[in-house]
Amino acid sequence: MIHQVPFHRPSIGEEEEREVLEVLRSGWITTGPKAKRFEREFAAYVGARHALAVAHCTGALHLALFALGIGPGDEVITTPFTFTATAEAIAYLGARPVFVDIEPQTLNIDLDKVEALLASGKLARPRALLPVHFAGQACDMERVIAIARRYGLKTVEDAAHATGAAVKLNGRGMVRIGTIGDVTCFSFYATKNITCAEGGIATTEDDRLAHKIAVASLHGMNRDAWKRYSSSGSWYYEIDDLGFKYNLSDVHAAIGLAQLRRVEEFQRKRTEIAKAYTEAFLCEPALEPPFARPDVVHAWHLYVLRLRTERLRIHRNKFVELLRERGVGVSVHCIPLNYMRVYQTKYGYRPGDFPVAEDVYSRCLSLPIYPAMTDRDVNYVIDTVLDVTRQNLR
Ligand SMILES: Cc1ncc(COP(=O)(O)O)c(C=O)c1O
Known part of the structure; x- marks a missing residue:
């Protein structure tokens, strides 16, 4: 019989089993204490001020763009060499994904071409730059931020491949991906560097964006609405804006917590x-x-x-x-x-x-x-x- 090496096999062991079992036996299986702990520990890992756990990276990208106010008619510059989720999240908001070709070496978006396009004046309403750290190799974030500043663009990083990636920045040394752009979105899909089976996180340094993302991730309810069934929470909640259903369950977060230790x-x-x-x-x-x-x-x-x-x-x-x-x-x-x-x-x-x-x-x-x-x-x-x-x- 020939040797078989599957394209992917997750590393799930006793720690993941123990964490999940604890949730299953706890009486509370959806978003709750484990998801909150996963947020804290992931934020500490990348060095971010806020980490908002969500159902998947697609949702994180959608929420990031939503929180930044991207809407119909806006243009978001990104790469065509990515999974459809990157551009799909832009399209969800009625904005247009503006694709710019990649560099032949890193396979990341070609920033010379991004600058040339912005300088050409051909875009009607460029609002954001959405680079993808392809395969887990960071884009030149120094330059991404400089371009964004020059043209008044927001930055959302698609870090679906980039848990653990870091890049050198002037004055900050080697910096983990997750603290540079306005919002950074990670994936914990089954094949990713760490997994929740399905899951994602948005990190940001901005308190206002963090609040918007957290609220929009659960139907526009206030931040602690997940506690509404518990004795410490209130049954009453306000809905000020439409939101989405992108919360991460504690069952999924438990897997992620064990994975994060490894x-x-x-x-x-x-x-x-x-x-x-x-x-x-x-x-x-x-x-x-x-x-x-x-x-x-x-x-x-x-x-x-x-x-x-x-x-x-x-x-x-x-x-x-x-x-x-x-x-x-x-x-x-x-x-x-x-x-x-x-x-x-x-x-x-x-x-x-x-x-x-x-x-x-x-x-x-x-x-x-x-x-x-x-x-x-x-x-x-x-x-x-x-x-x-x-x-x-x-
Ligand atoms: C570059 C990129 N962005 C976004 C996603 C979406 O991630 P998720 O499956 O967690 O929604 C993927 C998934 O493979 C991806 O490769």
Whole structure:
């Protein structure tokens, strides 16, 4: 039987089981003390003033833009090389996602192109910049903030991939992602660097934004409405504004609390795997390992390998198929959003609009990278990738 390495396997152990069981037996299973503790501990971990736990990163992005007052007719600049959630959250508010192509090295939004677009005066109502820290590698936040200041834009960071990531800032040294933009949104989806099964958090330094996000995350009720069924809470609540239903349950938060205690260990393991892959693949000219900036802490949520297809007889899809046949779980990140019908019909994007993102997409694949991988798994992935490459050289 061939060895199998799934694309992802979560690291769930006794600590997660104990935390969840405690919630299940406590008599209170939805948003409550565990979610509040998760907020405090996550805020302490990234060094943020506020952390608001929510059901998912998509909700966190929606709430962040909502709290910043983004609305119909506004334009929010972001990358097409992301999961649909990033742009979907913009569209929820009737705003327009303005895609700007990515840099070929980091695969993050190209800030030269962002500046050129803003300077061109072609945008009608630019209101916010929404960079994605792709694969867990931070964008140049010094520059993001400078551009935002110059053009009066708000900043929302999509840090779905970036729990544990950090970036060097002038005067502040190495700073964890989560305290830089107006709001930063993290994902704790099943495959993310830490997980709640489903979950997300919005962090901010701004008291007013924190309050708005907290209230809007639970139907516009006041901040402590989750206590309304308990003896310490009041049954009466006010609704001043429409909100959403994005609260995080204590069952989910309990998993996150246990995971947060292991975040450094997880980060170390991901970094080791990335290093082993890159060392092995650098020896093979048909493979292009991901570029890692020296001035960041990369969270290594994804390991995105590019094929130099001019050196191969097969294309990416066949390469993926061959790896899968040999038991290596592989995925592709990301399918550029201008390829998706909804962004074509709603906003007029077309294939060909973002040559860098489209070129990367045509020859990239994501390899398994997660703490539950054994040394044997890592070596098997390396050997299989090299083998498939060498059997298919031109
Ligand atoms: C870049 C990016 N943003 C946002 C999300 C949405 O995260 P969630 O599933 O927690 O809503 C994802 C999910 O994969 C993502 O990759």
